[in-house]
Amino acid sequence: MSDTDINIPSNAIQCKNCGNNFGGKFCPSCGQKVINERNTVKHFFKLLFASFDIDRGIIYTARVLFTYPDIVVHDYLNGKTVKYYNPLKYLIVVAGIYAILMIGFNIFESNIASTNELMGEYGKQTQLQQTINSYTKKYLSIIPIIMIPFFSIVSKWVFSKHKLFYGEHLLINTYLYAQYLLITTVIVIIIAPFDDLFRLLFPFGFVILAIYYAYATKKIFDTSLISAFIKSLIIIVLGMAFFLLVVVILSMLVFTILALLGYDIKEMVS
Numbered sequence: 001m002s003d004t005d006i007n008i009p010s011n012a013i014q015c016k017n018c019g020n021n022f023g024g025k026f027c028p029s030c031g032q033k034v035i036n037e038r039n040t041v042k043h044f045f046k047l048l049f050a051s052f053d054i055d056r057g058i059i060y061t062a063r064v065l066f067t068y069p070d071i072v073v074h075d076y077l078n079g080k081t082v083k084y085y086n087p088l089k090y091l092i093v094v095a096g097i098y099a100i101l102m103i104g105f106n107i108f109e110s111n112i113a114s115t116n117e118l119m120g121e122y123g124k125q126t127q128l129q130q131t132i133n134s135y136t137k138k139y140l141s142i143i144p145i146i147m148i149p150f151f152s153i154v155s156k157w158v159f160s161k162h163k164l165f166y167g168e169h170l171l172i173n174t175y176l177y178a179q180y181l182l183i184t185t186v187i188v189i190i191i192a193p194f195d196d197l198f199r200l201l202f203p204f205g206f207v208i209l210a211i212y213y214a215y216a217t218k219k220i221f222d223t224s225l226i227s228a229f230i231k232s233l234i235i236i237v238l239g240m241a242f243f244l245l246v247v248v249i250l251s252m253l254v255f256t257i258l259a260l261l262g263y264d265i266k267e268m269v270s
Contacts (some may be wrong), residue, residue, distance in 0.1 A: 029208040058093065065179045070219035073172050077164075087171050091145060091178040098181045099141035101188045108137050108200045144181060148173050150246075151239035158231045159221050173235075178218050180209045209236055 013034065014021055020029040027034075061084045064072050072084055102108045136143065152169040159169075184205050191197045213232035218225050 023026070045246055056087045058090060061090060062179070062182060065175060065216075068219070069176070069179070069216040069220075072175060073220050074262065076171060076175075077168055087174040087178070088145075089182075091148070091174050092141075094178045094181045095141045095144045098144075098185045098188075101185055102140060103137060104200065105188065105192060105195070105202055107188065108140065109196045110195075144177055147243050148177060148238065150242040151177065151235055153242065154235045154238045159217075162221060172220065176213055177209075179216070180205075180212050183208055185210060 013023070015027040016028040017031065018027065022028055025034050061072065064084075075081070076084060076087070098204055148170060151173045152166060155169045155173055156164065156166050164172075184201070187204075187208070188198075188201070191201075210229065210232055212228035213236065214225065217223070217232055218228035221228070223231075
């Protein structure tokens with residue numbers, strides 16, 4: 001009898017994925033779960049609910065970020081990650097749903113038109129502005145991901161006394177901004193029958209962002225509500241300002257290159 005035969009338990013089964021003999025519910029060689037039942041409707045719904053894993057999935061993470069954002073952040077920073085949905089995946093999923101609703105309900109265009117009306121003659125869109133709006137709409141789900149590093153730079157400065165790494169601030173802001181988008185998405189669904197209210201979503205969204213950030217940072221950094229609100233405003237305003245500054249610098253660089261290549265810049269911006 002070989003050593004291999006001795007180590008195989010009497011109740012060993014053969015893995016359907018790699019052929020390894022083992023005992024238990026998971027193959028130690030490839031990780032395949034033992035599935036003996038047929039793919040019935042009941043099994044399908046088990047897979048459906050498993051994808052939303054109430055104990056440690058996206059629904060659980062969303063719920064706890066509403067009630068105890070500090071616990072989510074502190075657990076994740078301390079390596080207790082199993083219970084929670086990955087922060088970047090969470091942001092990607094929520095931002096995707098948010099973008100679909102914003103475009104599907106025509107909210108993006110509605111808010112652009114509302115802004116142009118308020119600006120009067122200054123709100124007349126140039127070809128450049130139309131191009132920028134077109135690209136913003138096209139990549140609406142990606143922009144939040146791009147903004148997180150700028151929020152995190154300011155966040156690290158504002159909460160410097162807590163001695164967190166920049167990467168830890170990236171994690172915190174990813175969770176918080178994703179939760180803000182989730183709140184906004186829920187509001188969009190609620191006000192869907194009242195499309196006149198869509199014009200107010202962008203300015204109202206800024207207020208939601210400030211309130212949730214203040215609420216969450218108060219708990220996470222154990223500070224007063226007033227201090228948290230002021231610091232949240234600083235993070236949001238400066239974070240957006242840095243983001244726009246980089247966009248402007250990159251735009252100027254692109255225009256310079258285009259001018260050197262012989263393109264008419266005046267025609268593009270008029």
